[in-house]
Amino acid sequence: MNYHLYTKKSYNYAFLFVVLFLIFSSCKRDKFGHTTEEIDIAYLIPESEIDTEEAQVWAKQLINAKQSQLYFPDSSSREFLKQQLYLFYQKNNFQPAWYSATTVLSPTQSLMGYLKNAGSAGLNEDAYSLSDIDKIQNSLLGTDGEYDLPKLMKLDVFTTAMALTYLNHTHAGRIKPNEVDNENNIWVEKYKPADLVDELYSAVQNNRIDDIITKAEPQYELYDKLKKAIKKYKRIVTEGGWAKINLEDYKKLKIDTTKEFNQHVLVPTIRNILSKTGDLQLAKNEVADTSQIYDKKLHQAVINFQERHTLEKDGIVSSNLLKELATSAEERLTQIELNMERLRWLSDSLGDSYIIVNVPSYWMRLYDSGKRNFETKIMVGQSFHATPLFMDTMQYIVLSPKWYVPLSIAKNEMLPKLRRGGDYFSKNNFSIYQRTSEGIREINPNSVNWNAVRNMGNYSIVQNAGATNALGRIKFIFPNSNNVYMHDTPSTQFDKANRALSHGCIRLEEPDKLANYLLKEKDQIWTEEKIHKAMYSGNTQNIYLDRQWVVHIVYWTTWVDDNGKVHFAKDIYGYDKAQAEILTKRDANLKDWMKKRTKEFDELKLKRKKLL
Template sequence: MGSLLEELEDSRRFFYIRIRNTLIAKIQAFQAAFFTIGIFCLLPSTADGSILVNAQALYSQLDKISPAASGKIGLAILKRFYAMRDYQPVWVQDDKISPELDIAIAFIATAEQEGLDSKDYELEQLLRLRKQSSEGPTPLDLELHTTQAVLTLARDLCRGRLIASEVDPDWHIQQQTFDPADYLQKAINSGNLKSFLEDLSPKTKDYQLMRQALAHYREQVVRGIHWTAIPEIPLIRPNMNHPVIPQIRTRIVQAFAIHGNPEYDIAPSKSEKYDDELVNAIKAFQYQHGLNADGVIGKNTRAALNKTPEQKIRQLRINMERLRWLPRELGDRYLLVNIAGFRLTAIEYGKHILDMRVIVGRDYRSTPSFNSLISHLILNPYWNIPNSIAHKDLLPKQQNNSNYFTSQGISVYSNHDNRSQALNPESINWHAVGKNFPYVLRQNPGEKNALGTIKFMFPNPFSIYLHDTPSKQLFLKDVRMFSSGCIRLEKPLQLAGFVLNEPNAVTDLVAKIESGKTITVNLPRRLPIYLTYLTTWVDELNNIYFSSDTYGRDKRVLEHARW
């Protein structure tokens, strides 16, 4: 028993990261203390002062504890769990420690490895109570605190610690429903508690690799690796000389120690020349951080190089939390759009079949996170231009160039009935148009159409869809936020082939597109699509990637999580 406690204590020390004593943390500590005091004050005790651990004591105590003192898991859930088992203790039976107690404490000790905070599950207090129980009478608060901690951690691992919609108002993917009381009761009745608890966290490759990366970065922090910021510098191109090159070389060596990427395995040197070996390493680093792998060291590359292990730890924890928000089963075939990484991946039976760059919404027209089912494609689509875009973006262009709408194939209507006669744009005084834009604009199919030749439709309240684009050059940019919220695709035809999942689908589509006609193609089976915001992700080759927090959503989550 002593060795187990020592192992758990060593594990706690390794993964423990200090956080400031905020007012909320103090309140939570007070609640926990009140919960413990309530147990000691309200329960009957034996002649030697220890408190009896039995059904009567549990029922009495749970009936008297106030909801404010019940801590992380609601009192109702705690009561319901014990009601399921007629208030029989779980971890202390006949005033003796059950073997399941050490399984439970070992489970709670894994919280830090999952990117969570062991303080939220009172690990230190449980270890102290467990030690006291081996030296004398077993206190009842060990029973209740253990149950409370297991229920809380089980819920947090299964559906996320945070309520997604509260910490990120742009997240609209529903978190799964999970009943921790029912799950724990089934786990105990199964006789295989350990296996049930191990099944709670996501088992996806992405989550597990982030978990490993988290451990590597924490090891760097424990070892006290020196992380000197690279100063602001002009563009450094291959074969140039600069005094900061040795420092950049050191940073790449540090990256190799963490990730083991073979491209990062370079020889230490004090040379100030930006040589071929370092150029290749920088290109790999740029690719890993969602940047154009051109080997030119600019402000975005410098910002990525300057991210400290502590910052990477927080980034990993946030994204592990987001993965816990997602459904456990995404489907056999589905699309995953990573808004933060500007990527779309088509996945079939766990394999990445297609990967491409995408363009997402501008920061003031940001693309939200949600899920839906793709129902149909539209070939050679019209673009019914939203009123806000017509007024804010296109009206100024027409005012500056009276031929703009005509040159872009944009028709003007007095209302949304497109069957009515289009108005002559030259007959309208566009400079007299005020804030209330009184017209309806529609762009005809063609090479200048902003939607390109294909758009992918799926129901959602945001009027967002995937589509082709004539502005292919924008895919070469590092940060690709140029749309009004919809997703522009680098490889629309290849995606259409995956979505339709039929022989000769692409050949058939090309023929229909070349006809110039607007054609709707219904999917034989609707395809799930998930638009997520992940600033850390994993590719098919198990490489882990990082991107910048372009919409500031990581920052919002951090403010709530206090990580």
């Protein structure tokens, strides 16, 4: 049977007499003019429609109540979401949006489907209090449910809060990026204050929850691929994962050839792991054998694994390989979830013509009209010179560039060389300038007592264009506050697995090919031959691009290639670790929040009376 707080129907005289007696005999009223007795008796009055005036009363109380902070599990976004909650109900005239007096509305059913499957998006289902929602739904709208307007409004408000939380998690992430990384990384603001409310209100009114959630998700191909990867690794975890390797037992393992590894006790374990990861191809219903023979098939499987984990592709079982093999399926699943979270920190669109620089995976890719047209290996900053993560627009190319040595490098690296003396600076085509009261003048480095110099602020060091220039023959400029750019390099270490070797800028293996592509719209003036000639001319010149390319410098330790293979990279800057620690702590706090949340709902009727 359904019930309503107040009714306009006729009742039998006996029942009406009881109600009138209680109304006129009570003198204790709440600030809305209702007595406690009125409220208690009112729940017995049958009705199938919601009284809009009373719904407004309860909605305003529930939204403004102090305990409304318990609607939102994340303290970092709580104030923002509380504001959105109020704006949502203000837009909806403080009426229930998800439930009628008798049913769960269609948008609500759609929303619950997403909340219950939040894990498929790399999120924590526990953050959305589904058990509490189900419990109250059943008490109100189940077979034996009893209508209770305050409780219904509280359920509606709580459902809205969970919808806002899920949308915020899906679009902007569970944590803010500046909680994880260094201060040089620059991130976009994901929501304007009104956007979230407008989108959700429209979705509920027009029953298009699917559309708003799809729109809230990162609009990148990689995100969709990682959703498939998460499904695969969840299945592996559910099936028990793969065999474990105890690194403590094999710390001193040093094997230089595959021949030496033959008949090793670890061979069956490695075969088991690679069969689970898909690197060892098995026929249908074939089971990985337990022999200790390191055969060609296993050797190729190891190479496949090495390729997917940013390792030297030599088929040799090294300590670095064992570390990656010892990483459990659960840890890989977490790594995928962390990278899905980082995708939410990027801008809503990568652009039409863009370049992605993936720092830990050491590659740069150019996309033209959404299609990948160029890729090259890169070197990035060492851990203490971390390449910053940000987005900016490439504007021009510099051919035969000079290198203006940054002050920090001049002080920490060049000054010790100057103190040692020798011909380093002349051999490497450096010019040194001194600032004086009369202006700036070039000096002979041997004319200065560098041991007496403590600060390089009055000196500038410039490496002229040429074969020894640290920037090589070309650089690509996308002006930014970090003074980071992409450039050529005389270094030849691109075959190394670990290429975190620079001072923070991005070194390219094939910069000439990138220049040829970027300047193809100027090919009547800048042919490949002319570009090459200018690169080696020694005369510095800038070429501004007709089309501006958006450059995204990202930190993806997990990505999926065109063949659907999941790749993993080392956490070279420790962002995975820091992010995981924050989320682990957040999940622990979530459990405490859930206890408060459940207790608050259990005490709902008592609190309702106190509020009045």
